[in-house]
Amino acid sequence: MFITDIRKDFYEVVANQRVALLVASDIDALCACKILQALFHCDQIQYTLVPVTGWQDLGTAFLEHKEQFRYFVLINCGANVDLLEMLQPDDDSIFFICDTHRPVDVVNVYNDTQIKLLIKQDDDLGVPSYDDIFRDDDDEEGDDSGNESDEGSEPSGKRRRFDEQYLVLLILSTMTELMLMFHLFHRREILFDYEQYEYHGTSAAMMFFELAWVLTKDTKDMLWWAVIGLTDQWVHDKITHMKYVTDIATMQRHVSRHNHRNEDEENSLSIDCMRISFEYDLRLTLYQHWSLYESICNSCYTSCSFKLWTLNGQKKLQEFLADMGLPLKQVRQKFNSMDMSIKENLRDVIEESSNKYGMKDIRIQTFGVHFGFKNRFLASDMVHAAAALLESAEKDESNSDNFIKALDALSRSNLERLHSGIDLAKKKLMAVQQTVASCICTNLILSQGPFLYCYLMEGTPDVKLFSKPMALTLLCKYLLKAFVHSTRNKRCRLLPLIMAAPKDVDKGTVIVVGIPPESETSDKKNFFGRAFEKAAESTSSRTLHDHFDTSIIELKSEDRSKFLDALITLLS
Amino acid sequence: MFCEKAVELIRELHRMSDGQLPAFNEDGLRQVLQEMEALYEQNQSDVNEAKTDGRSDLIPSIKLRHCCLLRNQRCITAYLYDRLLRIRALRWEYGSVLPANVRFQLSAEELQWFGRYKKSLSCFMRSLGGAEAGGEGLDITQDMKPPKSLYIQVRCLEDHGELEIDDGTVILLKKNSQHFLPRWKCEQLIRQGVLEHVVS
Numbered sequence: 047m048f049i050t051d052i053r054k055d056f057y058e059v060v061a062n063q064r065v066a067l068l069v070a071s072d073i074d075a076l077c078a079c080k081i082l083q084a085l086f087h088c089d090q091i092q093y094t095l096v097p098v099t100g101w102q103d104l105g106t107a108f109l110e111h112k113e114q115f116r117y118f119v120l121i122n123c124g125a126n127v128d129l130l131e132m133l134q135p136d137d138d139s140i141f142f143i144c145d146t147h148r149p150v151d152v153v154n155v156y157n158d159t160q161i162k163l164l165i166k167q168d169d170d171l172g173v174p175s176y177d178d179i180f181r182d183d184d185d186e187e188g189d190d191s192g193n194e195s196d197e198g199s200e201p202s203g204k205r206r207r208f209d210e211q212y213l214v215l216l217i218l219s220t221m222t223e224l225m226l227m228f229h230l231f232h233r234r235e236i237l238f239d240y241e242q243y244e245y246h247g248t249s250a251a252m253m254f255f256e257l258a259w260v261l262t263k264d265t266k267d268m269l270w271w272a273v274i275g276l277t278d279q280w281v282h283d284k285i286t287h288m289k290y291v292t293d294i295a296t297m298q299r300h301v302s303r304h305n306h307r308n309e310d311e312e313n314s315l316s317i318d319c320m321r322i323s324f325e326y327d328l329r330l331t332l333y334q335h336w337s338l339y340e341s342i343c344n345s346c347y348t349s350c351s352f353k354l355w356t357l358n359g360q361k362k363l364q365e366f367l368a369d370m371g372l373p374l375k376q377v378r379q380k381f382n383s384m385d386m387s388i389k390e391n392l393r394d395v396i397e398e399s400s401n402k403y404g405m406k407d408i409r410i411q412t413f414g415v416h417f418g419f420k421n422r423f424l425a426s427d428m429v430h431a432a433a434a435l436l437e438s439a440e441k442d443e444s445n446s447d448n449f450i451k452a453l454d455a456l457s458r459s460n461l462e463r464l465h466s467g468i469d470l471a472k473k474k475l476m477a478v479q480q481t482v483a484s485c486i487c488t489n490l491i492l493s494q495g496p497f498l499y500c501y502l503m504e505g506t507p508d509v510k511l512f513s514k515p516m517a518l519t520l521l522c523k524y525l526l527k528a529f530v531h532s533t534r535n536k537r538c539r540l541l542p543l544i545m546a547a548p549k550d551v552d553k554g555t556v557i558v559v560g561i562p563p564e565s566e567t568s569d570k571k572n573f574f575g576r577a578f579e580k581a582a583e584s585t586s587s588r589t590l591h592d593h594f595d596t597s598i599i600e601l602k603s604e605d606r607s608k609f610l611d612a613l614i615t616l617l618s
Numbered sequence: 619m620f621c622e623k624a625v626e627l628i629r630e631l632h633r634m635s636d637g638q639l640p641a642f643n644e645d646g647l648r649q650v651l652q653e654m655e656a657l658y659e660q661n662q663s664d665v666n667e668a669k670t671d672g673r674s675d676l677i678p679s680i681k682l683r684h685c686c687l688l689r690n691q692r693c694i695t696a697y698l699y700d701r702l703l704r705i706r707a708l709r710w711e712y713g714s715v716l717p718a719n720v721r722f723q724l725s726a727e728e729l730q731w732f733g734r735y736k737k738s739l740s741c742f743m744r745s746l747g748g749a750e751a752g753g754e755g756l757d758i759t760q761d762m763k764p765p766k767s768l769y770i771q772v773r774c775l776e777d778h779g780e781l782e783i784d785d786g787t788v789i790l791l792k793k794n795s796q797h798f799l800p801r802w803k804c805e806q807l808i809r810q811g812v813l814e815h816v817v818s
Contacts, residue, residue, distance in 0.1 A: 064787060083771070083798075086798060087769075087771065087798065090767075090768060090769050090798075091798070092769065092797075092798050092799060092800075093797070093798045094789060094790075094795060094796070094797045094798075095795060095796035095797070096792070096795050097794070097795075110790050110792070111790060113788070114787055114788050114789060114790065444794070446793065446794035446795075447794060449794070450773065450794055450796075459817070
């Protein structure tokens with residue numbers, strides 16, 4: 047069931063209890079977790095935090111902790127599957143689920159006792175009504191009586207006795223059967239429509255920030271984490287642009303509420319205090335921690351608009367820089383060492399020139415933070431740094447080690463961790479750009495009919511980076527954008543993309559990701575989850591649907607070709 | 619040379635100046651006591667001789683041996699006393715149960731002394747915070763530094779199994795899980811290195 051009053055129905059329920067937090071591995075979940083941890087520290091609510099990376103992890107963690115805890119809070123996991131059936135909990139376990147994955151499973155919505163959803167009910171949900179999906183018990187008994195009378199009518203047929211009673215019963219039973227079949231068919235259709243497309247809702251970090259605001263315990267740190275959670279959804283392309291702008295406006299109200307004290311000159315805050323400001327900043331990834339040139343070359347938006355994998359594209363970039371009057375020497379320097387005269391009007395200058403080159407949306411609404419003399423970060427910088435730390439492909443680091451590192455990087459006191467994250471993010475972005483360039487230049491993207499397909503061979507440089515789901519999804523999206531800009535085939539531009547990369551060489555598995563087609567008005571709804579399930583079933587391929595996003599699966603490399611064939615027949 | 623052995627004992631303790639306790643050097647002690655006995659015997663016979671025979675030239679050697687005896691005595695008492703101070707500090711560091719490797723370093727008498735010290739400390743603690751019998755007492759060996767908060771956030775560095783806290787609930791300490799627990803429960807484990815205090 048949906049929780050209406052988050053303070054009364056969630057916070058006050060767990061106030062004197064011990065809680066287990068099961069947190070998924072994405073940045074939005076990390077930010078939500080930090081906000082909740084800060085609230086729990088305030089009120090001395092004892093908790094245990096366990097990171098989980100997939101359904102199996104979730105099951106194991108639940109089994110280990112179910113004896114000791116009654117209340118479980120699941121962050122960014124658990125809403126889109128029948129949780130009670132999967133975990134088989136005791137009757138007194140209560141689950142609070144704050145998850146951005148949609149659609150929310152109908153059993154979770156209509157369960158009144160054990161599952162509480164920390165999701166806003168008007169959040170674009172479209173849940174089918176109760177009567178459409180669940181029938182009362184009488185009609186199920188009608189089904190049984192229909193069966194019995196069937197058996198009764200058989201011997202009468204053999205004995206060739208047309209008893210009136212039997213005839214009436216026969217007609218009634220067929221009618222109820224037909225109604226039941228119709229209802230079941232209707233129900234299946236409704237559920238199919240409801241569960242067909244997978245998408246994302248409001249950020250979990252924003253939900254918990256709202257809880258903090260209702261409790262009037264919100265601080266600037268929590269606000270900043272909420273902003274990072276929202277930006278993560280935008281950077282990884284999980285929400286539409288409209289939703290992003292709406293949510294930014296909500297955050298902007300909170301930011302101005304926190305900032306109004308700065309306005310008078312006499313009581314100005316110390317330089318070490320945290321200041322969050324609204325920025326209409328450039329869409330160049332990490333540009334303030336890199337050189338401007340590198341940032342332009344490695345940001346998806348600019349690289350695709352210029353088509354920087356071609357010689358022509360490189361020339362255009364040089365023209366663009368010349369048009370703005372920026373000397374190459376300055377542009378290749380670290381951003382902080384650029385001349386002040388250039389940095390002052392940089393945003394407006396870039397916006398003007400990029401309009402000429404067809405890049406209308408070079409600026410995006412976002413927030414930046416500023417504390418101390420040296421430390422200025424944009425929200426997207428933090429997202430990229432934390433994502434790089436979360437999925438760093440070092441050999442002897444487990445998933446939970448990376449989770450802890452990424453969680454630490456989000457605090458203001460761990461700046462070296464954050465800077466190491468930014469360096470890793472730079473390497474990751476460069477690897478992504480190089481892979482995109484090589485895929486486009488060597489025509490590795492093949493059109494399979496209803497979708498595009500690309501397979502990263504084992505010897506590709508940096509292929510280890512792409513064995514992780516978030517990094518592979520990012521590569522996938524950049525690749526699709528680049529492909530759309532570079533291909534002349536109009537039909538191919540509207541196709542979705544499936545990408546496969548080797549995950550574990552010893553076990554012989556690949557990770558497969560599917561993303562919806564690229565368009566201006568895309569609603570980011572992904573149908574590959576169901577498609578993958580059906581294809582795996584029909585070919586009995588050995589797949590592992592372990593990730594919380596159903597459009598990311600693991601597959602044995604030998605089954606790759608038959609799986610793809612099944613998908614092609616399914617989707618065409 | 620006389621008194622070498624005794625100084626050797628002192629040097630042994632001085633080498634471990636950070637409060638660690640070396641094993642009880644029973645051999646060294648016995649040798650010093652033997653030396654003292656030998657010196658005493660010699661002195662005894664010399665004194666008798668000096669008295670009866672009136673030999674005053676023995677007096678300096680008697681004096682020398684007497685000084686050596688006194689020095690040995692000082693060294694031994696200093697050794698024993700320093701060990702006792704270190705053992706007392708062990709109670710504050712490890713709690714009332716000493717780990718086996720530490721207990722190995724103590725002699726039987728020192729263990730007895732430790733037991734009596736524990737008893738008197740617990741008597742004292744019980745008498746605080748309510749003088750009547752059945753008063754709650756105060757555990758003064760907890761919170762050696764004034765705590766900032768009742769609960770602290772800790773991170774588990776290795777799989778340690780289960781931990782039971784005061785209200786009976788059990789917590790599973792698995793690697794890389796984070797917990798928010800009462801401070802007094804965690805101090806012991808933080809000292810052992812199983813948990814790490816997270817300051818955010």
